[in-house]
Amino acid sequence: MEQKENTLITKASGEKVPFDVSRLRRSLERSKAESKAVEEVINAISSQLHENMSTKEIYRKAFALLRKTSDSSAARYKLKNAILELGPAGFAFEKFVAEVLKNDGYHTQLNRIEQGFCVKHEVDVIAERDNVRAMIECKFHSDKGKYSDVKIPLYIQSRFKDVETTWAQMPEHEGKQFQGWVVTNTRFTTDAEQYGTCAGLTLLSWDSPKGASMKQRIDEAGLHPITSLTTLTNAEKKILLSQDVVLSSDLCHRPYLLDMEGISKNRKKRILREAHDLCALNGNSH
Numbered sequence: 162m163e164q165k166e167n168t169l170i171t172k173a174s175g176e177k178v179p180f181d182v183s184r185l186r187r188s189l190e191r192s193k194a195e196s197k198a199v200e201e202v203i204n205a206i207s208s209q210l211h212e213n214m215s216t217k218e219i220y221r222k223a224f225a226l227l228r229k230t231s232d233s234s235a236a237r238y239k240l241k242n243a244i245l246e247l248g249p250a251g252f253a254f255e256k257f258v259a260e261v262l263k264n265d266g267y268h269t270q271l272n273r274i275e276q277g278f279c280v281k282h283e284v285d286v287i288a289e290r291d292n293v294r295a296m297i298e299c300k301f302h303s304d305k306g307k308y309s310d311v312k313i314p315l316y317i318q319s320r321f322k323d324v325e326t327t328w329a330q331m332p333e334h335e336g337k338q339f340q341g342w343v344v345t346n347t348r349f350t351t352d353a354e355q356y357g358t359c360a361g362l363t364l365l366s367w368d369s370p371k372g373a374s375m376k377q378r379i380d381e382a383g384l385h386p387i388t389s390l391t392t393l394t395n396a397e398k399k400i401l402l403s404q405d406v407v408l409s410s411d412l413c414h415r416p417y418l419l420d421m422e423g424i425s426k427n428r429k430k431r432i433l434r435e436a437h438d439l440c441a442l443n444g445n446s447h
Contacts, residue, residue, distance in 0.1 A: 171215045173306030180210060189223065191380060192238035198230045228391055232431075233438035236389040236409070240379060241367065244346045245303055246388035246398065247407070254301040255285045256407045257386055258344050261375070262288045262297075264382045277323030284324070288342075294334060295363070296321050297342040309345045309366075311352035317343050318360050346375065385409045385439050392432040397424070412436040 169177045182203060189199045202223050209222065220242070228235035236243075247253040259269040267288040275284050275296070286297040298317045300309045321341030328334050342363040343349075349357070349366050357364040368374045379385065387393070387401050387409055401418060412418055413436050419429045 168210050168212055168214070170210075170219065171213050173216060173304070174308075175306065177213070180214075182207065185219070185223070188238065189227070192227060192234040194227055194231060194234040194238075198227065198234070202226045231438075232391050232435040235391050236385060236435060236439055237380075239389060239391070240376070240385065241305065243386045243389040244375075245305060246395075247346075247386060247402070248301055248303040253386075253402045253407055254346060255299045256405065257384075258297070258299050259286050259288075260408055261378050261382070261384055262286070264384055265378070266290050267295075275324045276327050277320070278326035279323050282320050282324055292336060293338050293340060294328065295340040295342050296324055297344060300343060300345040302345065302347045305347055308348045308350050309343070309353055310350045311356050313345075314343050314349075314353050314357045314360065314362050314364065317341060318356075318362055321362070344375070383410070383439060387411065389439070390432065390435055392428070392435045394423075397421070409436045410440050413440045 168180045170180050171177055185206065186199065186203060189202055194202075205226055206219055206222055210219075224235055224239055227238050244254070244257070247257060255271060259271055262269050267290045269289075270287045271285070273284045273287050275282050275287070284296050285299045288295045288297055298320075300313055302309070318341060321339075325339045325341070328337075328339055340363055341361075342365060343357070344365045345367070347367055349364055349369070354364060354369070356362075364370075365373075365375060367376055385408065387406055388398050390398070390409055390412075393401075400421065404418070406412075406415075406418055412433060416429070416433055419432055424432070
């Protein structure tokens with residue numbers, strides 16, 4: 162394994178880093194696969210590893226091996242890619258972000274037109290909890306190697322400040338704290354994070370902030386997107402997304418959503434079994 166640990170692999174961003182078997186193990190364990198299956202996948206990947214192998218290729222091989230043992234484990238393992246599949250327009254991602262915030266106790270509104278002090282603004286999500294009212298902009302990328310740079314929080318901060326001026330003058334918002342958020346499904350550049358911290362913006366990305374990242378919020382709440390399900394075709398996922406179905410758990414509570422052409426009774430049972438496995442193992446009662 163020592164030799165394999167020194168093998169350089171290529172990330173989605175193009176950066177070359179040493180292969181880290183512990184990182185692969187953690188991602189497999191998060192899928193809740195059985196320990197025997199985890200070790201089998203690690204051994205298989207290690208034996209096939211070669212210099213400059215892409216993380217995308219490693220993911221594909223691991224996903225294919227996991228799927229042979231458990232649909233739901235494969236579904237949890239593909240979480241990051243499942244979110245990439247919520248595009249390309251990005252509106253499904255906004256709805257998904259709203260669901261994540263609802264799980265955290267926020268009341269949310271989508272696609273609002275808010276009057277600023279200077280101009281009107283189209284806002285992706287308004288979220289309220291206790292005495293907090295937040296203006297949230299969602300930046301969706303269909304390429305996991307694409308980061309949100311400093312221009313995005315700069316732009317959002319100027320819009321937020323314009324809206325905040327109006328909110329602060331409204332009697333119904335007396336005593337409330339106002340926040341500006343930027344949420345992305347990938348990552349922020351270092352400059353973007355530095356500016357966000359300095360300006361007081363909340364930046365939420367795939368793996369930050371530590372302890373409350375998108376990845377952790379989704380894993381802990383079991384809020385897996387409908388695109389996670391390995392038993393659905395891409396066409397079926399698109400149909401469900403067009404009907405505002407963004408969570409796998411929606412199928413647990415509304416199985417009739419699968420009453421569509423091309424889905425037999427037997428396959429419907431398999432899809433629902435995978436959806437229920439995701440719900441049950443995460444204790445999600447959405």
